Amino acid sequence: MKISLLNFKFFYCVNHVDKKYPLQLESYITDPLDENECFEGFLMCPQCRKKFPIIDGVAIIISDIVKYASKRVSTFGKWFSNSKSVEMKTFLKNLSLDIDKNHQMEDRY
Numbered sequence: 001m002k003i004s005l006l007n008f009k010f011f012y013c014v015n016h017v018d019k020k021y022p023l024q025l026e027s028y029i030t031d032p033l034d035e036n037e038c039f040e041g042f043l044m045c046p047q048c049r050k051k052f053p054i055i056d057g058v059a060i061i062i063s064d065i066v067k068y069a070s071k072r073v074s075t076f077g078k079w080f081s082n083s084k085s086v087e088m089k090t091f092l093k094n095l096s097l098d099i100d101k102n103h104q105m106e107d108r109y
């Protein structure tokens with residue numbers, strides 16, 4: 001799903017079931033042909049400060065992104081190679097550290 005700067009307000013944080021918090025958009029890269037389309041950035045929850053990445057114009061709104069990415073290594077690799085901004089690379093690098101930790105935990109039990 002493409003993220004338009006005009007329609008992103010329809011996204012809500014997945015961490016709150018009863019109360020819906022509209023996510024705030026932090027856009028780093030917009031489509032050069034359409035500045036209303038966000039290519040890369042974050043949707044942030046004003047309540048719990050959780051960040052949902054937007055990579056290659058697709059919002060990844062998943063409550064447990066570490067678990068998701070650790071089961072889909074090739075998807076994660078695609079995110080990393082598609083990401084362009086320093087902010088996103090840093091976010092994904094930190095995520096990969098969490099994925100490693102997650103794997104170690106699973107090995108232990």
Ligand SMILES: [Zn+2]
Binds near residue numbers: 014015021047048049
């Ligand atoms: Zn939240």
